[in-house]
Amino acid sequence: MTAPPTFGWGRILRLGLVQAALGAVVVMTTSTLNRVMVVELALPALLPGLLVAIHYLVQVARPRMGYGSDLGRRRTPWIVGGMTVLATGGVAAAVATAWMGRDATAGIALAVVAFLMIGLGVSASGTSLLVLLAKRVAPSRRAAAATVVWLMMIAGFAVTAGLAGKLLDPYTPWRLVQVSFGVSVIALAVTLLALHRLEGDDGVPDGAMEAPAAARPSFRNALAQAWTEPAARRFTFFIFVSMLAFSAQDLILEPFAGTVFGYSPGASTQLSGVQHGGVLTGMLLVAAAGSGVAGPRWRSLRAWTVGGCLASGVALMGLVRIGLSGDGTWLGLTVFLLGAANGAFSIAAIASMMRLAGQGRQSREGTRMGLWGGAQAVAFGLGGLVGTAASDVARWLVGTPAQAYAAVFALEALLFVGAALLAARVETAPARGIRHRSLDAASGVGMEAR
Numbered sequence: 001m002t003a004p005p006t007f008g009w010g011r012i013l014r015l016g017l018v019q020a021a022l023g024a025v026v027v028m029t030t031s032t033l034n035r036v037m038v039v040e041l042a043l044p045a046l047l048p049g050l051l052v053a054i055h056y057l058v059q060v061a062r063p064r065m066g067y068g069s070d071l072g073r074r075r076t077p078w079i080v081g082g083m084t085v086l087a088t089g090g091v092a093a094a095v096a097t098a099w100m101g102r103d104a105t106a107g108i109a110l111a112v113v114a115f116l117m118i119g120l121g122v123s124a125s126g127t128s129l130l131v132l133l134a135k136r137v138a139p140s141r142r143a144a145a146a147t148v149v150w151l152m153m154i155a156g157f158a159v160t161a162g163l164a165g166k167l168l169d170p171y172t173p174w175r176l177v178q179v180s181f182g183v184s185v186i187a188l189a190v191t192l193l194a195l196h197r198l199e200g201d202d203g204v205p206d207g208a209m210e211a212p213a214a215a216r217p218s219f220r221n222a223l224a225q226a227w228t229e230p231a232a233r234r235f236t237f238f239i240f241v242s243m244l245a246f247s248a249q250d251l252i253l254e255p256f257a258g259t260v261f262g263y264s265p266g267a268s269t270q271l272s273g274v275q276h277g278g279v280l281t282g283m284l285l286v287a288a289a290g291s292g293v294a295g296p297r298w299r300s301l302r303a304w305t306v307g308g309c310l311a312s313g314v315a316l317m318g319l320v321r322i323g324l325s326g327d328g329t330w331l332g333l334t335v336f337l338l339g340a341a342n343g344a345f346s347i348a349a350i351a352s353m354m355r356l357a358g359q360g361r362q363s364r365e366g367t368r369m370g371l372w373g374g375a376q377a378v379a380f381g382l383g384g385l386v387g388t389a390a391s392d393v394a395r396w397l398v399g400t401p402a403q404a405y406a407a408v409f410a411l412e413a414l415l416f417v418g419a420a421l422l423a424a425r426v427e428t429a430p431a432r433g434i435r436h437r438s439l440d441a442a443s444g445v446g447m448e449a450r
Contacts (some may be wrong), residue, residue: 125415281336
């Protein structure tokens, strides 16, 4: 069977709309509901923190979701199904938050279920969307496509947060439920419209690519097969270490600026905006390089990934120096450079992920992508906890806030150096038709890799 044609920019933008819709629902649950619980309901800040951790923890199911989409070879049903679960979970989370005002126990119980649904929905839809991009986007467009899709997700965050914030004033529990319901319905509608005939109108009938029953390994065997591939295994370690370093800095940068340099809440928020501007710059830089604008010598994804991680480590060491010196003159520039390095390595890593997903054994793209997505989710879930806990422990050990934050930034810099070493060792050569008869025989699967 001939391979289906690659996606043009129109279809890439449609997938970006799906990612934006996903981001719209997620930002309501992880940002807006967080604020309502802590401010309007005066509940402990630990509660939304634990709920968000649950939403990350359940994403260890991503490999299973990817495996399920591998069996049918079609990703659209998994994206739609995942968005449906996500949208339902978003509404349930709003109902639970409103309910907490009357019955905290019942509301929290419903919130746990809702955030489990949110995590499962993100796992199913996000993993399958990435696999669809990996399989149907030409290699020369992958860095740019990853940038477009992620920027549209960020736009979904920003637009939803802005509009929802206006619609929620003056706040009432019923208004919260109405706004969340509206966001979820619109997000699901956008997903359905964007995916209409996107995957199934290229002359490939629905179900025509279904894997024969005899060629379907169990999930355990499929995951074991993916794990035996050196590139997939090394990339998993790289994703975990790099995302742990990336997320650990997120929750301590603003407290660092406020505690050490006396930044007001508004000023520290502006500093966060400077960092996000740097992230955008780094993403666009890699997208331009990946599309060949800067010439062929700049198109190496591995070089951008390794370089971005090392540059992130250097920028973090710059924060160490700034914190210990007490001179904040170069703080804004250093934070911008940190953001640019983060953006560069993350987009290069996503583009590499899209390429590596199709290498190795056939029909394991979803399983591999799920494996990497699960590693990222666990790292993000641990990152915020590790960053904040490490800063508290360091402050207790060394006494001064500046030294405590410097110790944490130095630790994160070491993690980025470790991530760079791991990225350098990930296999980058194309698959060369390796056959895996012995491993398949051991698992009872009569399949061959390309």
